[in-house]
Ligand SMILES: Cc1ncc(C[n+]2csc(CCOP(=O)(O)OP(=O)(O)O)c2C)c(N)n1
């Protein structure tokens with residue numbers, strides 16, 4: 001019997017701990033496939049954040065570090081600077097990257113650290129039970145914005161790609177959505193590009209993945225995916241925000 | 250051959266001779282000579298220097314580099330060390346070796362930039378959240394700081410914990426003639442099979458982590474860490490005794506203050522007062538056993554802790570003496586430093602000597 005599809009070698013056999021319909025699992029698979037396709041096995045160090053993906057260190061088949069909330073880009077800097085020949089990737093949620101860890105991500109990007117960051121934007125704090133995130137949409141109800149987020153009380157959502165694209169350090173910044181097969185395929189390409197840039201020594205790359213949290217959005221997996229596609233993309237438009245290769249052409 | 254060097258620069262060079270190949274830090278007085286020295290010296294030996302965006306980032310860069318096997322250090326002063334506490338707790342939880350220098354200045358808050366010893370509690374009792382300790386040294390001369398720093402990475406690697414050099418502005422700024430030891434050969438350092446150097450896959454995967462969701466597992470980790478501290482106390486406790494054999498009054502002081510206390514001992518003796526000094530070199534583990542033994546000696550009538558704080562180490566002295574003899578305290582703060590005569594005056598007034 002011919003094998004036509006199998007789990008990526010860059011994933012372990014540990015079953016994911018994510019809720020049904022959560023796109024963390026898809027993001028993991030895309031990263032693992034990209035690492036495998038680029039032959040990164042045996043020369044990769046991944047960093048798990050604090051958030052629902054805190055257990056990512058169990059799932060990726062490579063050396064992994066679990067670090068403090070928001071500090072992954074700093075830890076990645078320490079690893080990459082002392083192991084410049086290894087592939088280093090960072091996995092962060094929106095609370096981790098765009099709230100408590102804003103200083104770390106901005107400065108890692110500004111320095112052009114030669115690492116690849118996968119940024120999971122699900123517009124909510126998943127792990128702690130659905131509180132407001134810096135990326136929560138205006139009007140979106142969370143456990144700490146029960147009447148819906150307002151500009152007056154909470155300000156506007158932070159657009160990370162747009163903000164980081166103003167810096168000279170990054171080589172590639174793109175926003176994709178894990179909302180449907182076509183967009184998932186685009187996300188895969190963007191992740192591949194991010195890792196390729198690192199392998200070619202081009203410097204910092206960040207791929208934002210608009211993601212679902214059906215559990216805390218209070219939606220079915222299908223409705224959550226639709227919410228990402230129809231509502232989140234209005235505030236967080238998809239596309240490539242920085243690509244030094246395109247600029248050079 | 251001895252060389253005249255500023256404390257901070259001598260400590261930086263000793264770190265490199267001891268194998269340090271990575272430094273992450275953020276400027277703060279009075280320790281700026283350490284990062285400044287590292288910024289030109291580390292690249293000469295193939296090492297990495299990076300000025301981080303904050304102390305929070307610096308200590309997490311240390312976490313990443315230490316977790317991947319590097320001999321890595323950071324240095325700062327009190328307000329910056331406060332910011333590093335989260336990272337230090339994670340480093341202790343993940344059992345990572347590194348070296349941290351704190352050139353203490355007065356506080357709380359922004360405090361001042363003059364010498365102080367007011368970070369003693371933070372350094373020896375934990376500092377961040379959770380049950381943990383570091384190996385903490387309180388060198389009193391530049392030479393001693395150099396010698397302790399030279400082996401600090403070996404100790405950190407052996408016990409898999411951070412080593413802290415607790416100095417003060419005086420130690421960092423003073424110029425003294427020092428003997429700098431030869432460069433250690435990194436090829437001779439013990440391998441770190443646990444480090445995430447990127448080569449791990451499958452069963453050979455390495456994980457650096459401080460998360461233990463299962464209570465029994467976390468309790469096991471807590472016990473493992475404290476077993477290490479028992480080992481530390483057995484193997485690493487260090488102190489200096491000065492004229493304690495026939496002493497009636499024992500001063501207890503560490504760091505640069507111990508030098509002032511030593512002068513006070515000599516002044517007191519020339520006044521006919523049999524004084525002595527116990528100088529802890531390791532602040533954690535604290536030399537409790539020797540203090541307890543001294544407290545048992547009949548000739549010793551009292552102990553007095555001398556510190557640049559409102560009284561922090563004195564609590565450990567009291568615990569060690571355990572009520573067997575009275576324990577007094579004399580301190581100056583705010584960056585003020587007592588003179589030997591101040592100590593003599595305090596002893597004569599308080600002890601009626
Ligand atoms: C210093 C600190 N503050 C707060 C927390 C609690 N905490 C854990 S995860 C989290 C937010 C995670 O949200 P996000 O980064 O969006 O990831 P998600 O769970 O949605 O994947 C918070 C606030 C913590 N662990 N550490």
Ligand code: SF4
Pocket residue numbers: 017018019021022023024052122126127212213214215216
């Ligand atoms: S809480 Fe949300 S983000 Fe976390 S695993 Fe469940 S669905 Fe995913």
